[in-house]
Amino acid sequence: MTVASGWQAAARGSDVPVGGREPDAVLEMPKLKVLFVGSECAPFAKTGGLGDVVGSLPKALHRLGIDVRVVLPLYAGMPWNTFDVLEGSLAVPMWFGVARAAVRMTTLPHSEVPIYFLEHHRYFDRPFIYGPAEQGYPDNLERFTFLSRGALELCKAVAWIPDVVHAHDWVTALVPVYINTVEWAQPLHGCASIYTIHNLAYQGINDAGALFITCLGREHYHPGEFEHFGAMNVTKAALRHSTLLTTVSPTYAKEIQTPTHGCGLDGVLAERSDDLHGILNGIDSDDWKPATDPRIAANFDRGDLRGKAICKAALQRDAGLPERPEVPVFGVVGRLTYQKGMDVLAYAMDQILRWDVQIVLLGMGDHDAERFFAELSYWRHDRFHAWLKFDDAIAHQIQAGADFFIMPSRFEPCGLNQLYSLRYGTLPIVRGTGGLNDTVVSYDEATGEGTGFVFYDLRPSSLADTVGWALSTWVDRPKHIEVMRHRAMEQDFSWDRAAKEYERTYRLAYERRRGHPFG
Numbered sequence: 255m256t257v258a259s260g261w262q263a264a265a266r267g268s269d270v271p272v273g274g275r276e277p278d279a280v281l282e283m284p285k286l287k288v289l290f291v292g293s294e295c296a297p298f299a300k301t302g303g304l305g306d307v308v309g310s311l312p313k314a315l316h317r318l319g320i321d322v323r324v325v326l327p328l329y330a331g332m333p334w335n336t337f338d339v340l341e342g343s344l345a346v347p348m349w350f351g352v353a354r355a356a357v358r359m360t361t362l363p364h365s366e367v368p369i370y371f372l373e374h375h376r377y378f379d380r381p382f383i384y385g386p387a388e389q390g391y392p393d394n395l396e397r398f399t400f401l402s403r404g405a406l407e408l409c410k411a412v413a414w415i416p417d418v419v420h421a422h423d424w425v426t427a428l429v430p431v432y433i434n435t436v437e438w439a440q441p442l443h444g445c446a447s448i449y450t451i452h453n454l455a456y457q458g459i460n461d462a463g464a465l466f467i468t469c470l471g472r473e474h475y476h477p478g479e480f481e482h483f484g485a486m487n488v489t490k491a492a493l494r495h496s497t498l499l500t501t502v503s504p505t506y507a508k509e510i511q512t513p514t515h516g517c518g519l520d521g522v523l524a525e526r527s528d529d530l531h532g533i534l535n536g537i538d539s540d541d542w543k544p545a546t547d548p549r550i551a552a553n554f555d556r557g558d559l560r561g562k563a564i565c566k567a568a569l570q571r572d573a574g575l576p577e578r579p580e581v582p583v584f585g586v587v588g589r590l591t592y593q594k595g596m597d598v599l600a601y602a603m604d605q606i607l608r609w610d611v612q613i614v615l616l617g618m619g620d621h622d623a624e625r626f627f628a629e630l631s632y633w634r635h636d637r638f639h640a641w642l643k644f645d646d647a648i649a650h651q652i653q654a655g656a657d658f659f660i661m662p663s664r665f666e667p668c669g670l671n672q673l674y675s676l677r678y679g680t681l682p683i684v685r686g687t688g689g690l691n692d693t694v695v696s697y698d699e700a701t702g703e704g705t706g707f708v709f710y711d712l713r714p715s716s717l718a719d720t721v722g723w724a725l726s727t728w729v730d731r732p733k734h735i736e737v738m739r740h741r742a743m744e745q746d747f748s749w750d751r752a753a754k755e756y757e758r759t760y761r762l763a764y765e766r767r768r769g770h771p772f773g
């Protein structure tokens with residue numbers, strides 16, 4: 255902190271009024287330093303919403319004046335030769351000794367947020383981030399131990415000691431644990447830690463014997479840290495060690511404290527209820543902006559929706575479906591998994607495809623689901639098309655061209671797709687759970703209020719009925735659809751709102767850790 259004294263001001267000459275009093279002292283406020291440790295970060299590596307969050311929240315925090323930096327593994331396929339290389343190598347303590355990482359760096363696109371990549375070929379030069387569909391790599395605990403420990407070592411190596419370290423999901427769950435253990439009485443010991451639950455279904459559960467991989471001793475294997483129902487659970491350890499906890503929507507924050515959605519950790523979370531904050535995710539409103547989106551056939555905004563009709567025709571053509579403006583197009587984008595209720599959708603298809611509708615689906619995931627939708631695409635090519643791949647451009651084109659968007663999730667920590675839908679005037683049809691419950695207001699036929707169609711009972715017939723409800727509204731009350739579309743596009747889900755809540759949480763965590771406010 256520096257103080258520009260009157261004496262210094264006088265030396266500069268011009269800004270001391272003649273015969274007047276000296277200008278007020280100018281205090282330079284220290285910047286809060288926050289380290290993000292993540293396994294995904296869009297656009298460099300993404301399999302789902304976690305990648306979107308780690309790719310865009312730091313930019314919004316930076317706009318608030320926070321010195322935020324990100325650490326990520328260097329995965330295969332990244333444009334590594336466009337990144338700068340830090341001189342030397344980073345020594346990361348591992349169970350077998352030391353693993354060395356080269357460190358590359360760049361900034362998050364359209365920002366000044368530094369992002370460091372830990373380069374270790376044996377751990378990260380592989381075809382998948384976590385492993386092939388339905389399986390994780392057997393050494394994932396070791397790979398992400400390396401990331402978690404390496405991120406902390408990097409801070410010391412570049413002499414940048416954060417005030418808060420922010421870890422995301424089980425893959426970085428060891429970060430808060432290390433801050434309380436191996437960093438004891440070390441430079442990082444004063445850091446507050448925030449652990450964000452993006453999806454509690456993934457916890458990092460291993461045999462008890464795997465604890466040695468973390469380099470932590472047997473004394474940490476007890477119910478107050480890693481032990482959970484006879485296994486080693488890294489998420490549980492993070493829930494115990496982190497200064498504060500967050501998750502990605504207020505409803506999910508409540509749900510995970512109940513046995514239905516707590517995935518066995520509801521008791522642990524309920525104990526920390528006062529420290530658990532539900533902060534709704536935002537969206538990257540530059541990337542998902544229909545007025546400028548370069549991936550879609552025509553741009554549009556809520557003042558002029560003509561471009562949306564062009565996008566719909568292009569989507570119908572690309573999907574090989576009849577180009578009929580009067581038929582509503584229903585979009586589906588997401589992982590083809592049990593969580594997303596794709597099995598329920600599969601059972602509902604028979605009923606839905608009897609009606610004069612079109613459905614386009616983009617997704618990858620469980621083999622059975624992929625096979626089902628591939629076959630359906632063949633047999634019902636008049637009304638249904640599936641792209642079974644990961645394709646960002648098609649995801650944008652579906653959001654822009656569809657009239658409705660279906661998300662029958664069993665549970666949904668936040669969900670980003672319904673937020674993109676709202677932004678693109680594509681009315682979401684969602685199950686009222688988690689973040690879907692917090693972001694979509696169900697249609698009221700009497701008043702025309704609402705931004706989408708919400709159902710609760712997760713049976714194929716309930717989903718089909720809700721699609722039927724949207725269809726009948728489309729046919730019988732087109733004015734209501736138009737008004738809802740405008741209302742949906744007006745919603746503000748920018749990161750700036752969420753970033754302010756995160757900043758408050760960081761400051762609270764800092765105060766909790768240090769015993770005094772930041773600054």
Ligand code: ADP
Nearest residue numbers: 302303588616617643644645646649669670671
């Ligand atoms: P989750 O993180 O549980 O997978 P979210 O709705 O929070 O679900 O985020 C999913 C993100 O991944 C969205 O940005 C969505 O567009 C994207 N996505 C999912 N599947 C695909 C796919 N097959 N192709 C392109 N983008 C996809």
